Amino acid sequence: MPLFHLVCRALAVGFFWVLTLPVCAQVAPATTVPAPAANPAWLDQLLHESPVLRQHNVGVCLTDATTGTKVYELNANKYFTPASVMKLFSLYTGLHMLSDSLPSLHYVVRHDSLIFWGTGDPTLLHGDVPSRRALDFLRTRPEKLFYAEIPSVTAYGPGWTWDDYNYYFQPERGPFPIYGHTVRFYATAGKPRPRVYPRFFRALTEPIAPGTPNPADDHVRRPELENRFAFFPITKNWVDETPFRTSQPLLLQLLQDTLHRPVLPVAFRLRAQDSVRVVHGLPVDSLYRRMLQVSDNFLAEQLLLMCSSRLGQDSLSAIRPIRVMRTLFLANLPDAPHWVDGSGLSRLNLVTPRTMVALLLKLHQEVPEKRLLSLLAAGGGHGTLRRVYRDSRGPWLWGKTGTLTNNHNLVGYLRTRSGRLLAFSFMNNNHVVTTTEVRREIERVLTQVRERL
Structure with a gap:
């Protein structure tokens, strides 16, 4: 994996540092956020008339992973408690700060x-x-x-x-x-x-x-x-x-x-x-795969500390790599995340659905698709999605779940019947029904997205 030398004045940390960082693939230009397309009426209806979803805060963002074209947005600029989907930020940090x-x-x-x-x-x-x-x-x-x-x-x-x-x-x-x-x-x-x-x-x-x-x-x-x-x-x-x-x-x-x-x-x-x-x-990848597929909090937290060890050998901090990533690699996200830990255990984390999708687009641009999808849980295959999104012909949805009491989110990629790969974020906060009911409703909606887009 090729390396390049990065020199940065880290004002928030208060010192100069020099770091050799891996490049996952040729880094694409800064992600832009195209104007949202007209929302499909049938998808609006599915979401707004759902007796499960109407009682809590819902945010949805769908974007073509290849072109970056917005397909659908609902409350995509609102902040949500992300739970374990924050592990995708930890993954992105590791990809930029650790070697092989x-x-x-x-x-x-x-x-x-x-x-x-x-x-x-x-x-x-x-x-x-x-x-x-x-x-x-x-x-x-x-x-x-x-x-x-x-x-x-x-x-x-x-x-x-x-x-x-x-x-x-x-x-x-x-x-x-x-x-x-x-x-x-x-x-x-x-x-x-x-x-x-x-x-x-x-x-x-x-x-x-x-x-x-x-x-x-x-x-x-x-x-x-x-x-x-x-x-x-x-x-x-x-x-x-x-x-x-x-x-x-x-x-x-x-x-x-x-x-x-x-x-x-x-x-x-x-x-x-x-x-x-x-x-x-x-x-x-042995750590990334386990961290994402079964949502291992400990591995995610320690991943940030290993990244911190690349920034300085005299101490380990979770905040130091977060500051560096926000400043150097994630400054152009649609909405700045409130990011405090590696696992998403903290309810102090806040992120918008469109920012999660922007991160997914960055990952898709910088990491070969086969490798990227292999790190995530696969519908009907392995990880936290092994019992849902099943298809006898193989996985069509790959993602990361995020669950805390009264909050359940799913972000990732899905392949439609027409062959499009969509990056999606489907966030649910403050629900009072069971998490199982919310999961089933997300699956019902995303299955329709697969069939009709």
């Missing part, structure tokens, strides 16, 4: 000591996108190992829901993740205890007190501020992921247990003579 492989760790060698620190790479012994490259590197080095923890983000992002700490979709962020910052429990009906991975947490896992109410139908619970885990009686097979609380002492313990050699803490301080090196990990 993930940066796994930084290190310097000083005499008989190897000092290493994190880049935010989330794949070390991750349960779904596992990598052992950093581990194998550290295991085989002859030097003494020292871990330096650099300044990084808080465990949770701005506007995240604090009482979701117990659930798989909200692990803590950090500079050097291990095991995806979660504990996995594998329960088998008839057995008294689940299997626990990593084994370190087995001694911290106990049966829950008899008679404890379980209105949320949880399998495992953890106190908010402790790494103690309690499981409910096992009456059927299940698998559960519960985040653990992160800390430097815990990380060092887990590393030592895995490497079978000492790892000591050291204060982070680069010297003028230090030659900082990087250990490369998995191909980037």
Whole structure:
């Protein structure tokens, strides 16, 4: 993948930086927003007369992905809570800031000591996108190992829901993740205890007190501020992921247990003579694909931190790459997004339907279509859309869902019967019916779009 050198004065950050960035394909000229075409009357009728959609805020934008011609707009300039469709912004950031492989760790060698620190790479012994490259590197080095923890983000992002700490979709962020910052429990009906991975947490896992109410139908619970885990009686097979609380002492313990050699803490301080090196990990698409298809929040958050590591090795920040992207690559969006995290967990994120489509057009211009569509969930195929938009002849819709309580959105690309590829954004905020009802209505409308456009 060719590289070019980008030099920018980052006023918002307050320093000059130089960065080598990959080009996904020849970058197209700045995206323009053509005047909207007359909305098809039948589509207006479908949306306005829907008993499901009429009760909440709906925004729709349809655009020809090849020509950029507007096909339909409804409240396309209004801001909506996007939820996980914000992961497309994280993808675009990664495509511009990372090379073909993930940066796994930084290190310097000083005499008989190897000092290493994190880049935010989330794949070390991750349960779904596992990598052992950093581990194998550290295991085989002859030097003494020292871990330096650099300044990084808080465990949770701005506007995240604090009482979701117990659930798989909200692990803590950090500079050097291990095991995806979660504990996995594998329960088998008839057995008294689940299997626990990593084994370190087995001694911290106990049966829950008899008679404890379980209105949320949880399998495992953890106190908010402790790494103690309690499981409910096992009456059927299940698998559960519960985040653990992160800390430097815990990380060092887990590393030592895995490497079978000492790892000591050291204060982070680069010297003028230090030659900082990087250990490369998995191909980037392995992370992008998992992040988008199953909507993995942790991978999305850590992706921004890896991008931050390309902007400076002394700290990790989610805001720094966001500022750079907004200034250098996304300044010409129709409406500036209010963008605060990588996953979309925060309700502080706000974006308009036409801006989401403008981002889709940029992606389609800069990334080969086959690769781009392969990263997304596919209707009737895989990911969050595997049970909907089915066709025995193959996928016709590829997209990214975004769901928070009372909000459900879908953005992506659809192929019409006539062969057109449309970029679309269909956003639903503040609905009081079930998410299932909203999903079905979106499918009903987009199926008609496929048939008639």
